[in-house]
Amino acid sequence: MLHEILLSLSGQPSPLFDQSTTESDATKAGFPLLSPPERALLASLAHLSQLHQLLRAHTSQISSSHTSTICRAVSTAISTEHLGSFQKRILEVEKAILTTDANYVGGYGIVPLSTIVGDFAPWVRRMEWLWDVAKFMLPETDGPGGTPCIGAQLIDRLIKDSRTGYVDLEEMSLVLIKAAETAWMRQLSMWVLYGQLPTFGRDDFFIQEASTNPDGTGIDVEYVVLPNLLPKFLSTSTAASILFIGKALNHIRARGEFSAGAESKASASHMTLHGEYIRRLTSLQSPLSSVNLTNAISDIRLSLSQTVLSRLLPLPKLIELLSVLHGFLLLGRGEFAMALVSFADERIFLNHRRMAPTNSAHAMLQPLDFVGMKDGEVSTVLSQAWAELYSLQNEEDPIDDELDLARDLLRLTIRAKGEKRPSPEREGFTANSVINVSDVSFDDLLFGSPTVLSLDVQSPMDLFLSQSDMAVYSRIHSYLLGIRRAQIRLSRLWKCTSIRRIHPAPWGPPLSNKPHGQERLRMTRERERRRCVSMRSIWASCSATLFVLSELGSYLQGEVIRGSWRHFKQWLDGTKPPFTPGNSRPATAKSGRTGDQGDSPKSQHDPETITIAHRAYLVYITQSIFLTDAPFTRSLRDLLSHVDRFISLITQLQAVQQNLDLEADEGVFDSLASYGQDEQRVWSELCHTRAALDEGTTELISRLRDIDDGRFSEGIRMFDFRSNDDAQNLAFGDDMYSFSDRTNTYVPWRAAGVDRLLMKLDFGTSKSTPGTFEFKDEYVN
Numbered sequence: 001m002l003h004e005i006l007l008s009l010s011g012q013p014s015p016l017f018d019q020s021t022t023e024s025d026a027t028k029a030g031f032p033l034l035s036p037p038e039r040a041l042l043a044s045l046a047h048l049s050q051l052h053q054l055l056r057a058h059t060s061q062i063s064s065s066h067t068s069t070i071c072r073a074v075s076t077a078i079s080t081e082h083l084g085s086f087q088k089r090i091l092e093v094e095k096a097i098l099t100t101d102a103n104y105v106g107g108y109g110i111v112p113l114s115t116i117v118g119d120f121a122p123w124v125r126r127m128e129w130l131w132d133v134a135k136f137m138l139p140e141t142d143g144p145g146g147t148p149c150i151g152a153q154l155i156d157r158l159i160k161d162s163r164t165g166y167v168d169l170e171e172m173s174l175v176l177i178k179a180a181e182t183a184w185m186r187q188l189s190m191w192v193l194y195g196q197l198p199t200f201g202r203d204d205f206f207i208q209e210a211s212t213n214p215d216g217t218g219i220d221v222e223y224v225v226l227p228n229l230l231p232k233f234l235s236t237s238t239a240a241s242i243l244f245i246g247k248a249l250n251h252i253r254a255r256g257e258f259s260a261g262a263e264s265k266a267s268a269s270h271m272t273l274h275g276e277y278i279r280r281l282t283s284l285q286s287p288l289s290s291v292n293l294t295n296a297i298s299d300i301r302l303s304l305s306q307t308v309l310s311r312l313l314p315l316p317k318l319i320e321l322l323s324v325l326h327g328f329l330l331l332g333r334g335e336f337a338m339a340l341v342s343f344a345d346e347r348i349f350l351n352h353r354r355m356a357p358t359n360s361a362h363a364m365l366q367p368l369d370f371v372g373m374k375d376g377e378v379s380t381v382l383s384q385a386w387a388e389l390y391s392l393q394n395e396e397d398p399i400d401d402e403l404d405l406a407r408d409l410l411r412l413t414i415r416a417k418g419e420k421r422p423s424p425e426r427e428g429f430t431a432n433s434v435i436n437v438s439d440v441s442f443d444d445l446l447f448g449s450p451t452v453l454s455l456d457v458q459s460p461m462d463l464f465l466s467q468s469d470m471a472v473y474s475r476i477h478s479y480l481l482g483i484r485r486a487q488i489r490l491s492r493l494w495k496c497t498s499i500r501r502i503h504p505a506p507w508g509p510p511l512s513n514k515p516h517g518q519e520r521l522r523m524t525r526e527r528e529r530r531r532c533v534s535m536r537s538i539w540a541s542c543s544a545t546l547f548v549l550s551e552l553g554s555y556l557q558g559e560v561i562r563g564s565w566r567h568f569k570q571w572l573d574g575t576k577p578p579f580t581p582g583n584s585r586p587a588t589a590k591s592g593r594t595g596d597q598g599d600s601p602k603s604q605h606d607p608e609t610i611t612i613a614h615r616a617y618l619v620y621i622t623q624s625i626f627l628t629d630a631p632f633t634r635s636l637r638d639l640l641s642h643v644d645r646f647i648s649l650i651t652q653l654q655a656v657q658q659n660l661d662l663e664a665d666e667g668v669f670d671s672l673a674s675y676g677q678d679e680q681r682v683w684s685e686l687c688h689t690r691a692a693l694d695e696g697t698t699e700l701i702s703r704l705r706d707i708d709d710g711r712f713s714e715g716i717r718m719f720d721f722r723s724n725d726d727a728q729n730l731a732f733g734d735d736m737y738s739f740s741d742r743t744n745t746y747v748p749w750r751a752a753g754v755d756r757l758l759m760k761l762d763f764g765t766s767k768s769t770p771g772t773f774e775f776k777d778e779y780v781n
Helices: 002-009 036-065 069-098 113-137 151-161 167-194 236-254 260-282 290-312 315-329 334-355 375-391 401-409 467-495 515-573 589-596 607-624 630-666 675-713 722-732 754-764
Strands: 207-211 221-225 410-414 451-455
Touching: 002 036, 002 069, 002 113, 036 069, 036 113, 069 113, 069 151, 069 167, 113 151, 113 167, 151 167, 167 236, 167 260, 207 236, 221 236, 236 290, 236 607, 260 290, 290 607, 315 401, 315 410, 315 451, 315 467, 315 515, 315 607, 334 375, 334 467, 375 401, 375 410, 401 410, 451 467, 467 515, 467 607, 467 630, 515 607, 515 630, 515 675, 515 754, 630 675, 675 754
Parallel strands: none
Antiparallel strands: 207 221, 410 451
16 A cells, blocks of 8 residues: 555555545445545545646646746746655655665554655645646636736745745745746846847747837837836836847847947947856846846946947937927927917918808808818928028028927827827836826817827937837927917917907098098997997906916926926036035026036936936926826816917907998998897807806916915925935836936926916906906997
């Protein structure tokens, strides 16, 4: 029977451990002479034998069919290491029995069954744990919990199980952790050393590729990080650095960024350091330490930056690209926004006139909505804007290289219906994912159809500026342009002379001296007085809304964006910022001149440090212009819609009143039109729209007060740099300073608080009810 027990423990089927032996019906058992105590002792051995058989079959299936190479490596380690140790222990027990070892064989050559059971008792817990790990890698069923695990989940599970307190389980888990981390490091080495995704187990690696073309064709490939494939020992900032290293090597290897001589020199420099990279990675011991892995990746990144990337991404080119982004997408150059709005309005008006019925007397009463803009017309508007900007230059001005670069890179296109808007969350854990940008859309304000102004990111600049960054820039551009457009169009209303003042001038002597002339002068003055009284509330609402939008735009452009860009550029140039983290208040003129003289030597930044700083800069701008506040953006979007409707109705009212004046003064009648009824209808809609405009303005100011109160309640003060550090930690992980010297880390500009904007807006509010405008709705028939 002992021989049968040892064979069954080795994984061989045996009638000794038939299920019926554990039941009360012993007549059907393979060994009917077993007593109940013996059957009870054999139950644990039967369970151990069954686990051994299951593990052999399950690990064989995992090693041959699992999609994850990490799971295959762990399965193989279970089969060869732990099951091999169990088989070795069986042979040791068998040898001890055959050699009549006193520890197993008693008097008269009897081997107590309890001794065998006690010797294998510790293996029951071990086998049960191994079976749980095997089922975790590949569940037995395809039910709700039957999805095979990925490598990162397995590594995290093994690390967690190594801390259960059992010494034997800790030793076994460390063996499996070493096998899993070895397989993971092989995948990592392919990316870090060669810029290539692993050949086997590519779907299990945390870096994946995605084609940048919608149809999936072309050689342009965007590499992204999937957070669900990250092991817990790998921090998000380390993963971002790994992504950057591999993308840089991929550019060097596959795209040939350098000339022949420079490329050979760069390749030679890289190959010189290649051996050092390998030694740095092989020096890491299992279990992997997050700190050691971060330091190794940081050393590799810095070496690569000092040799190859300094030529691939020189600092002047990065500053030039950032200047284009600030000048045109962030509306740093106001004349560009003016030109876009002007030519877009002209194009919409021309299309409206062309598509309106020629024989309709009510053609001018139709709102200037979207009338079928095409991509060619949108591109024409952008070309006219470029021509306008070039015309503003004179012979004495130097050549505007920034304008030339912007004309080559910027594209204005219409997003087709059903096309998803570019998402800022495309790159998983990166800085843009924590920018919870509001879903409220502003990209349909310029042409009435969703349009996107984007920058054509060319190689190798896509190492620095990702597609998710450009999605955020496009959202910011449409948001700022919507505010600027409403401000420009409201300001143009004051040029409507015929509706704002008496135009043309009333009759004077000698015509006004005659009875007919006096009667006409009296009727004209009475008509103008009635219209003037009726328009007072309209112009008051227009003026108040223009004031609010002007102050809001000045705060966003002047205080937030311009200050942030100036501070960021000083950090890029290596000059001393106008304030230090210890005191964030702007320096005086004297201290500013001292800082400009460069008391500290210029610091050089490697490309990835600049990339991280740029994302922190983008995160802060997006949050500071309230683009992450959904209620505020919703209120602003409604207000801008009311502004468009308000302007359209005033334009219609002007056309109707001009036609009424022609009927009354010149006797020009249109039998197909009823301008008196049209005036009543337009006035009614205008009064409702004016009320909605006032309500929208009040709601916008109320939302600003809520934002100010919310930031105050959260402990955020003006010029508080600790809030900057917290924002960056959220964006880039707790170890954001692990890749560069903390003194050289970029800290975003802290603009003045919302309370400064609210103090300016208080001048346009009522004394009795703050945030509510006082208007009188007086319409005289």
